[in-house]
Amino acid sequence: MVMFAAFLVGLFAAQPVAPAPVALKADAPKLVVVISVDQFSSDLFDEYRPQFTAGLARLSGGTAFRNGYQAHAATETCPGHSTILTGSHPTHTGIIANSWVDQSLTRSDRTVYCAEDERVPGTSSTSYTVSPLHLRVPTLGDLLKQQSPQSLNVAVAGKDRAAVMMGGHNVDQRWYWDGKTFTTDLKSAAVPETINKAKVAIAGAIAVPQAGLNPPPFCQAKSTPAAVSPTLSVGAGRFARAAGDAKAFRASPEFDGAVLAIAAGLIQELKLGQDAATDVISVGLSATDYIGHGLGPGGGEMCLQLLSLDRNLGDFFNVLDRSGIDYTVVLTADHGGMDIPERLRSKGVTDAARADPALTTVEVGKAIAAKLKLSGPVLLGDMAGDVWIDRSLKTADRARAEREAIAIFKAHPQVEAVFTSREIERLPVPTASPDQWTIEQRVRASFDKQRSGDLYVALKKNVSPIAKPGAGYVATHGSVWDYDRRVPILFWRRGAAPADRQDHVSTVNILPTVAAEIGLQVPASLDGRCIDGVEGVACPSH
Known part of the structure; x- marks a missing residue:
């Protein structure tokens, strides 16, 4: 698999840095990196944590909460991402689902996509103009730019809704995959050279066939075929890909590598974290979700994905280390996921069923x-x-x-x-x-x-709403149950002592905790509160 950061490191020569305001706090990190791994449940984190040796191992050595929660019922991508950097539950972000029905619309399509502007003539919920219109609250980046105007707010993700909901309304750069390449909804933003080079590199990678990965012993033990239907089995795939298959690229470890490469390139090209103003970059990694939907999270494919993700995150952090940037990292997920009922039943979950x-x-x-x-x-x-x-x-x-x-x-x-x-x-x-x-x-x-x-x-618990599975869609999430709600929340900064925390916290606690770390003022109306005891963070008195 290709780790695209290797193409991007070192491409951009140093440029003079303009004067910037003093950091929010004297000891504030200069760069806040917030990473969402789509469909990365705490169940997966617990299962694979002993296998991590690189990036996820590093983050696990910070302040690690295995009992984090996307606490709400709407455990979907858009609502989950809307909580991560707003400190607010979906009831206040306004993002109640990936899409909802608005019967007052005059267009024939009464469904509204969470990250669209349905006021644009001729659009629909599937052919839309990307917009943060429906997000009712500010994000970390929005608040940061209000208090520190020279701070930069950048978002890059495998899905538009992830980039929109974490970046917010006032972003300097926002890039996401549109099914063919990386694009943006920002009309006035100059296209960084990172994006141009990444597009060429990714197109070149997709154009050639990809041989399957060779699973290590731990993954081989999980690579047992599970029949979803008389004509479809999952579990033993290795991500072999035909030339030109962009959908297969999206549902493979290569996809997260590309997103992380773009993030690394943007950090370097935009000089994030290299002046006195604290910057923020949000990174949405989507391959785990596409793999979970198409193949289920319980087979050998997810094993290959998570071990690849660990390595790619390690490469990404190594790039940041070499830059000398003082950075802090938060990693979490927008939701978890339920495995295919057929495999769950083979593991003794007798009530697992399709709706x-x-x-x-x-x-x-x-x-x-x-x-x-x-x-x-x-x-x-x-x-x-x-x-x-x-x-x-x-x-x-x-x-x-x-x-x-x-x-x-x-x-x-049911x-x-x-x-x-x-x-x-x-x-x-x-x-x-x-x-x-x-x-x-x-x-x-x-x-x-x-x-x-x-x-x-x-x-009911363990009932999958996918009544009739098909190729590319065999498992899902979105329930009220903890396999969809429980996600890891990992805080890391160099020099902070490791701490394994068993207490139950929520993704709405991330914004106020990061805000306390960098000295950012946040609204008192937030649903979340700063988490006491996170290494390197002094919470204000509640």
């Missing part, structure tokens, strides 16, 4: 329409999670449809709970330790009155 196709909103809506003699879809949304009732129905019919939907969902043996928006809204936003939250409280932390559904349907 009944009859639970989709389409099928339940059809059943309600037939029984109540209603026209239209009746229900909108996907399998489980937020469900919207068709607003074209008369008020009385909407009430009848809601009662019937609740009855159908609650009667199904459904754990059903809540109305009225029930959720009257709950206070939870503030207790995230491991103690009830299911309803988890839903409350994701609830937005303007965007959330009329109902919220929670499937």
Whole structure:
């Protein structure tokens, strides 16, 4: 596999540095590096931690929380990334899901993508203009630039929604993969030479076939085929790739290597962390998620991915070390993930199952329409999670449809709970330790009155909402359960003593903790609070 940082290191000659303001704190790090590994659950972290020898081993030797939480119910990419650098739950960020239904839209597509601007004529939720429009709160970078205008805020990610939700509204550079190459939504930003060189290098890599990886013994033990269907097995793949297959490139360890290479190049070219103003770069690594969806997180493919990620992160940190930059790192994830039920059952998880196709909103809506003699879809949304009732129905019919939907969902043996928006809204936003939250409280932390559904349907534990798996999509996340909620949160700065922490913390605690480390003022209204006892961080009195 290619580690693209090797192409980029040393390409940019030193330039005179303009005067900059004094750092926020005298001992503040000059560069804050925040890394999200998409679908990197605490279960995976615990399992593979003894195998890490490079970058993830380094971070594990800092202040390591194995019981971090994306505490809310909407354990998807966009909501999860919206919490990491805002200090706020989705109920306050406004990012309740990767997409939601807005029945007030005049366009034919009533679905809204979390990182789009649906006001742009001719766009849809699948063909959209990337925008931070829906993010209602500032990010770390936004707040940093308010207090220290000469600070730089840079984001690079494998997904647009990761780059948007971590970078925020006021970014100096934002780059993400669009399916073919790296692009940006910033019209006025000059294109760094790093991006031009990376595009050429990546296109060249995709153009040639890739031989499969040779799994080490630890991965060989996991490389057992698991049948998902009569025609599809996963578990023993090695990431061999045909020439020109960009989708296979995206779902391979090469993809994270490319993102880290771009991040390393941008740090060097933009001189991040090389003057008196503290800068921030957020890095979204997406390959773990694509591999988890397409192959499941429990097989040999994920083993190869995580060991490759460990090495690539090690290379990335070595680049920063050679630069002499005083930097601090936070690594976490936007959510976890559930393995394929077929493999879970072979490991003794007897209740692991795929959801009944009859639970989709389409099928339940059809059943309600037939029984109540209603026209239209009746229900909108996907399998489980937020469900919207068709607003074209008369008020009385909407009430009848809601009662019937609740009855159908609650009667199904794969459904754990059903809540109305009225029930959720009257709950206070939870503030207790995230491991103690009830299911309803988890839903409350994701609830937005303007965007959330009329109902919220929670499937039972170990029930995958993928009723009919196919190539590229066999496993997923998005549930209220801890295999989707629990993520590692790792803080590292050179010289800080190692500390393994077992206490339960949330991703909303990251922003106030980093803010205390660099001396940044943050709003008192945040859901998160600075974590006491993180090495090198002195929290303000609460």
